[in-house]
Amino acid sequence: MTAETVLSNARILLEDEIVAGSVLLRDGAIAAIDTGPSARGEDMEGDYLMPGLVELHTDHLEAHYAPRPGVRWDKTAAIQAHDAQVVTSGITTVFDCLRMGSDEDGGFALGEMRAMADALSNASGDDRLRAEHFIHLRCEVSTADVLDHFLEFEDDAQVRLVSLMDHAPGQRQFQTMEQYTLYYKTKRGLSDEAFALFVDRQRALSDRYAAPHRAAIAAACAARGIAVASHDDATLDHVEEAVGYGVRLSEFPTSIEAAKASHGKGMSVLMGAPNIVRGKSHSGNIAAKDLAAFGVLDVLSSDYVPLSLIHAPFVLAAEVEGVTLSRAIAMVTATPARTVGLDDRGRIAPGLRADLARVRHGGGDARAVPVVRSVWRQGKRVA
Template sequence: MLKETVLSNARIVLDQDIVDGTVIIRDGRIADISSGPSRIGEDFGGDYLIAGLVELHTDHLEAHYSPRPGVRWNKISAIQAHDAQVVTSGITTVFDCLRMGSDEDGGFAKGEMREMADAIQSAAREDRLRADHLLHLRCEVSAADVLEHFADFENDPAVRLVSLMDHAPGQRQFQTMEQYTLYYKTKRGLSDEEFAHFVARRQESSARYAAPHRESLASVCAARSITIASHDDATLAHVEEAKGYGVRLAEFPTSLDAADASHAAGMSVLMGAPNVVRGKSHSGNIAARDLASRGVLDVLSSDYVPLSLLHAPFVLADEFENITLPQALAMVTSTPAKTVGLDDRGHIAPGLRADLVRVRRDHGVPVVRSVWREGERVA
């Protein structure tokens, strides 16, 4: 017998329009969309019905697993806490970021992220999780051991996204020493001499390892059909390099030139939703709203605040006449799904997964009322 759910009197956000109507779900899929209310089913009372959000880049799990320096929390507990918060933020598909490669920040030990991935998959098998969890490996190409860490995921089909990043001073995110000094010297309380040695080690490691590691990782990803992201591109040369590697996602470009060129090359340009909500970058780089005004902002990421992924599209639709709510929500639903090859979600359309979110928003911060993943209510 078919399981059917009716969601009525909703403001349904489609790809190009918002329709007052009813959605019918059958066996986990969207079966029908019609205008007008229904006399049966759940009455939304005019709340929005949107596609479940697709999160490509979040460090949120790491904050639960290592909530304080040197502290490691129970992995299953950390995963469940992370999962609960992303789902109640409207996120039904989440790419959990796992760090590959140790650096001067310490990072994680060899095998530690593999254990975390195993715990995520174990939690999913035990029906502990409400969102669909996939893996995003954040590869620090300047780290000596990044390929060794990456090898732990050689045959893992859950790996659907790999980002190539270099956080050494003078590179990408930290092109100026002013930014780098603030982020590392001040944050870590280093003396001038300690900071000088710190910078020298990072620069030497980048010069030695970054290029060959970037080449090796890109080659493996191409062979395994894993989507590649380039992180913090700053120059046109960086964008040309990314094009050569088949990069599909430009994460957090740090200059307008890099963002424009990445978008023109057909890459999806990703910026942080917190950047949109706050109106500026926490690290002093370009503002996401500037990219929105230029028409080159394609994807948003909650990065470190899960609810920002739902909040930011409403901010964009409020503040930019050229961005409609359906267009803004596409940045957190259909476009990220398409970028990583998930063609079964991200839209409200017949035949697709019933990953859906009921949202109430009269003004200010939107409120998630209910969440369905594959037709099952999970929040």
């Protein structure tokens, strides 16, 4: 039996324009787009109708699973809570970050993230989830056991993205000791002596492991056709290294020079949506709006606040000259989907998946928090 739904009287966000009209959904896909008013179907009351958001980098599942130091929540319950929050933020495709590699600064025991991935697969199979979930492995290449963690996923088809990270002092995100001291010494409450020892250990680990682990993981991803992301690139040398590893996504570059070079090499440059909403980076690096103004911002990620992914495009369109709302929404829909090879979603066009979000936004205040009123995944209402 053919299943049809008509969503009428909407402001439809296409990739390059906004049109008033209706969208016909048939058997889980977008069948047609009609312009003009209509008395047929469900009245969107002039709200925006946009593609379901595509989230490539969120650490939020970890926050549900490990809500306090030493606390581990039931995995299925954590997954369902996370899934509910991302869907009601308009996200229909989410890449859940699982950390690979553990050290004294944190991480998870060997087997823990493998069990989480199995719980994700089971939750999907049991029809518990409203968004579609893939896995993004965040590989801390300077840890001794990162390859052991990574090898637990060597046959997992859920893995569609892998990022190569090194958070050691003097590397990438922490180019200056001032930033590193604030982030680690203050957060951990270390004495001067204890912090000095901690820094020495982290540098030694990076010197020993980062390069060989980075190369091994990149080679494994190339063999399996998994998209690779660089992380916190700061210099032109970092960008050239990323090019050599076939990187498609430059996550959170920490300098304008690196962002421009990555964009110029054909990588999608990703920054945090919270950075847009706050107007600055939480770790003291470059502001994402600056990259947007230079025309080198391609993708936004909610990172640690799911609702920021729908909030940030409205702020960006209002506050950065030359960035239209359609272009800003593409940063959370079409471009991230293309970057990881998901060509069946991210746009409102005939033949693509009917992954959609109905969003109301108070036009009088550019910084007003949008309201996600309804969400459809493959034509089925999920929120």
